[in-house]
Amino acid sequence: MNHSEPVAAAIRQFLAQHSSTNPSFLIALSGGADSVALLHALCEQVPKDKTQAVYIDHQLQDVSVEWADFNQQLCNALGVKFQTIPVNVGKSSSLEAEAREARYQALAGLLKPQQCLVTGHHQDDQAETLLLQLFRGAGPKGLSAMPSMSHFAEGCHVRPLLNVSKDDILHYCQQHDLDYVEDPSNQDIKHRRNFIRHQVMPLLEQEWPQVKQTLARASQLQSDAQNIIYSMASSDFNRCYTGEGLSIIELNKLSNARQREVVRYWFEDLHQEMPSQKVLEELLAQMLRSESDAQPSLEFSGGSIKRFQGVLSWVPETSFCDESIDGKEWYGRDDLLLSESVTVKQQWLQQQHPELVGKPLVVRTRQGGERVRKKNSENTTSLKNYFQDMGIPSWQRDKVLLIVHNDEVRAVYHHHLSEKP
Numbered sequence: 001m002n003h004s005e006p007v008a009a010a011i012r013q014f015l016a017q018h019s020s021t022n023p024s025f026l027i028a029l030s031g032g033a034d035s036v037a038l039l040h041a042l043c044e045q046v047p048k049d050k051t052q053a054v055y056i057d058h059q060l061q062d063v064s065v066e067w068a069d070f071n072q073q074l075c076n077a078l079g080v081k082f083q084t085i086p087v088n089v090g091k092s093s094s095l096e097a098e099a100r101e102a103r104y105q106a107l108a109g110l111l112k113p114q115q116c117l118v119t120g121h122h123q124d125d126q127a128e129t130l131l132l133q134l135f136r137g138a139g140p141k142g143l144s145a146m147p148s149m150s151h152f153a154e155g156c157h158v159r160p161l162l163n164v165s166k167d168d169i170l171h172y173c174q175q176h177d178l179d180y181v182e183d184p185s186n187q188d189i190k191h192r193r194n195f196i197r198h199q200v201m202p203l204l205e206q207e208w209p210q211v212k213q214t215l216a217r218a219s220q221l222q223s224d225a226q227n228i229i230y231s232m233a234s235s236d237f238n239r240c241y242t243g244e245g246l247s248i249i250e251l252n253k254l255s256n257a258r259q260r261e262v263v264r265y266w267f268e269d270l271h272q273e274m275p276s277q278k279v280l281e282e283l284l285a286q287m288l289r290s291e292s293d294a295q296p297s298l299e300f301s302g303g304s305i306k307r308f309q310g311v312l313s314w315v316p317e318t319s320f321c322d323e324s325i326d327g328k329e330w331y332g333r334d335d336l337l338l339s340e341s342v343t344v345k346q347q348w349l350q351q352q353h354p355e356l357v358g359k360p361l362v363v364r365t366r367q368g369g370e371r372v373r374k375k376n377s378e379n380t381t382s383l384k385n386y387f388q389d390m391g392i393p394s395w396q397r398d399k400v401l402l403i404v405h406n407d408e409v410r411a412v413y414h415h416h417l418s419e420k421p
């Protein structure tokens with residue numbers, strides 16, 4: 001083994017960092033040079049029973065079946081367990097994003113606890129991503145480097161080759177006589193990443209030969225900055241969050257930039273699609289600077305933000321039903337579809353009230369005089385007080401869904417992930 005060879009050296013360093021946890025590896029094998037070199041180098045240094053490889057067949061090109069065969073043969077030759085998982089894509093206009101989403105979903109489903117998903121992302125990917133994000137006008141978060149390790153599904157996702165250049169990967173394949181497949185679409189400069197790779201980067205390298213390393217370092221610096229911004233947003237959020245939403249008084253103590261970060265943090269916490277900078281600015285302008293007795297409301301794809309009694313509250317779309325509901329049986333094991341627009345989410349119950357999953361529940365609207373059991377307690381409060389505390393306007397109270405067990409209201413399906421009677 002050549003000890004100064006960059007691919008093998010990166011794998012050695014990565015394994016040394018993870019030696020204490022003794023993980024097993026699920027290698028995402030596309031058949032391209034990056035993941036082929038990755039698989040080969042890992043197999044040289046890790047026992048075979050600790051590795052397995054998977055190819056996700058997006059079924060978008062006829063040759064994808066041949067790539068599956070190619071990967072199978074490579075794994076047979078290396079003695080590594082292999083499987084192909086077909087996924088169906090092609091419903092949306094953004095095929096590339098849809099394929100990526102389907103790929104990571106399939107990989108998440110396969111990954112076992114304590115297992116590491118390993119992908120072949122490398123330094124050139126990092127540099128190209130930074131430029132792509134820069135041209136989209138991204139801030140520190142978008143410009144941040146891909147992490148070499150992150151939590152993923154029940155295990156983790158590692159990218160051991162992030163500091164290795166594409167040239168070094170190709171050299172590794174040549175040295176070890178490794179074949180790989182080449183996706184013809186990678187040459188098509190209609191795609192912006194390919195335009196950067198084939199047209200922009202070579203030009204930049206003429207003037208700055210080390211430009212890829214420099215860009216990768218710049219994206220690492222952006223990650224550091226983003227981590228600091230995030231921890232500041234987290235403590236600002238904790239100061240502003242009342243349990244029901246964001247306090248206007250507290251928000252107004254912050255600069256505009258910090259207000260925006262708090263709202264971004266909030267949207268992430270709510271698992272909502274991130275609004276653009278422009279929408280964030282509009283939101284804050286409307287919500288913080290309108291007349292104090294006004295009750296402005298702003299619609300988003302998953303719900304709306306409302307200002308009520310000095311607090312900005314998130315009201316998810318699924319919180320309110322269109323009409324009163326007498327009672328639907330539910331065991332909380334699947335989503336409960338009440339109407340076209342209203343679904344009670346299993347994930348919500350699992351996160352907020354795991355103790356109720358599998359119990360015979362009834363989902364209904366209020367009938368009058370109910371009391372709500374406080375979470376993890378025997379104490380109850382009247383539903384009326386609860387609605388008042390949560391700032392739910394009286395005209396919406398008949399539409400709020402209650403989760404009832406043994407004739408007792410145990411949860412109110414209102415505040416989504418931050419709900420807590």
Ligand SMILES: Nc1ncnc2c1ncn2[C@@H]1O[C@H](COP(=O)(O)OP(=O)(O)OP(=O)(O)O)[C@@H](O)[C@H]1O
Nearest residue numbers: 028029030034035054055056057100118119120121
């Ligand atoms: N069809 C696939 N099956 C299995 N693994 C794949 C597949 N496509 C890509 N990968 C894995 O992902 C790594 C990165 O591939 P690529 O650069 O093409 O990804 P991408 O489409 O840019 O998306 P992302 O960077 O978000 O993963 C590959 O080195 C490989 O490990």
